[in-house]
Amino acid sequence: xxxxxxxxxxxKLANALTLILLACLLSGSFVMVSEPATGSxxxxxxxxxxxxxxxxxxxxxxxxVTSSFLLGLNVLACSLESLLKGISLRxxxxxxxxxxxxxxxxxxxxxxxxxxxxxxxxxxxxSFTLPETKTEVKLVDLGFETSRGYVSNYWVEVFxxxxxxxxxxxxxxxRPLFLNGYGVYLKGFVSSHAVVLEVTRxxxxxxxxxxxxxxxxxxxxLCWFKFFRR
Amino acid sequence: MGLHxxxxxxxxxxxxxxxxxxxxxxxxKYALLTLTAILSATFSAFGLVSPKPNYPAPPILKTIWFExxxxxxxxxxxxxxxxxxxxxxxxxxxxxxxDTEELFKFQYRCSLLGYLLxxxxxxxxxxxxxxxxGTYWIWTPKELWTAVLWLSYALYLHLRLEPRxxxxxxxxxxxxxxxxxxxxxxVLFTYLGVGLLMRSSHxx
Numbered sequence: 360x361x362x363x364x365x366x367x368x369x370x371k372l373a374n375a376l377t378l379i380l381l382a383c384l385l386s387g388s389f390v391m392v393s394e395p396a397t398g399s400x401x402x403x404x405x406x407x408x409x410x411x412x413x414x415x416x417x418x419x420x421x422x423x424v425t426s427s428f429l430l431g432l433n434v435l436a437c438s439l440e441s442l443l444k445g446i447s448l449r450x451x452x453x454x455x456x457x458x459x460x461x462x463x464x465x466x467x468x469x470x471x472x473x474x475x476x477x478x479x480x481x482x483x484x485x486s487f488t489l490p491e492t493k494t495e496v497k498l499v500d501l502g503f504e505t506s507r508g509y510v511s512n513y514w515v516e517v518f519x520x521x522x523x524x525x526x527x528x529x530x531x532x533x534r535p536l537f538l539n540g541y542g543v544y545l546k547g548f549v550s551s552h553a554v555v556l557e558v559t560r561x562x563x564x565x566x567x568x569x570x571x572x573x574x575x576x577x578x579x580x581l582c583w584f585k586f587f588r589r
Numbered sequence: 590m591g592l593h594x595x596x597x598x599x600x601x602x603x604x605x606x607x608x609x610x611x612x613x614x615x616x617x618k619y620a621l622l623t624l625t626a627i628l629s630a631t632f633s634a635f636g637l638v639s640p641k642p643n644y645p646a647p648p649i650l651k652t653i654w655f656e657x658x659x660x661x662x663x664x665x666x667x668x669x670x671x672x673x674x675x676x677x678x679x680x681x682x683x684x685x686x687x688d689t690e691e692l693f694k695f696q697y698r699c700s701l702l703g704y705l706l707x708x709x710x711x712x713x714x715x716x717x718x719x720x721x722x723g724t725y726w727i728w729t730p731k732e733l734w735t736a737v738l739w740l741s742y743a744l745y746l747h748l749r750l751e752p753r754x755x756x757x758x759x760x761x762x763x764x765x766x767x768x769x770x771x772x773x774x775x776v777l778f779t780y781l782g783v784g785l786l787m788r789s790s791h792x793x
Binding site: 374509581 | 644645647648649651652654698701702705708709712715716717719720721722723724725726727728729730733734736737740741743744747748750751752783787
């Protein structure tokens, strides 16, 4: 048991797993270029993509998932061991990085199983229902501006009705509409009278943001210790 | 925004980082400034011959998150470049049996600061991606190489902490310096190679 614990908390294991993860992702970039099946990676959950495709296309992602999982366990074990030795601001700082990293890994885990993406083409007056809900979104109006012959801005006005809440909203690039766990994004124009809206469900986003914030706090503390405090 | 703008900004951030570090190491000031000038001039030369985009930025790029993402990424590239130059200088000076402790110390600090800034770039990129595309991470060659870059420097920072009873401190520093230079190769491929050779969300 003690041997297992020593292995689980070892920095050597962390570095080895990081190297394996790095190699899997690097290989994956070349697989993505050569295998057309990887084109559908971002269309739904990773889990369903992994099950649908051959091992010759998915091996690198299986490797990355496995090494990430083991690295997550290693990071958790290392952090607990360090904190059990004593708590001070200096000791906590690297653990904030580990916590941030762990939260982001959990975010990816949530997205791995639960990510959903659907596209709908709409003209004004048409509507659609958010998946697995009764929330209706109706396209009311659309518009765009041009500058020097290029589209400089574009937007749509929608009306939504979830039964409990109704309202109007403007959806534009970088201004999605968030409703009942889904995001409604303006993907682009099909013609001057019709648009493509993209509806996504990203279950890991809150965990990813929490992990990012914790990581940033750790970064600020580390900068303080390494560059300013003597 | 294309190669023209980003190469010139990388040249600037490399030059600025190199100058700031050179002022902190008086004994290596001229050597480091020379190497920084060569690297910076190389980026500038390629930047000046690259075509300048002659169209306005698309609406998806008009957000503070994009600006923070790009700014922090290219400042970190400058720091990684200077760190690699310090590593190369250290390896060269080692052959002449000169004291390279300061070179290694600043090599580590540049890499650390570059890593923290690059992490910030990934975070702001994730926020922007969520607002623009509905997910904080997409699987394309560019994002994969971004992760490879991040892991490469994370490994560099952790390798120096790994207990190695059979390796002398000097030998470890030499190995880390080579890893640092290799990681800068990853930076260059992530920035230029992926954009030019692979189709992704960040293609030039």
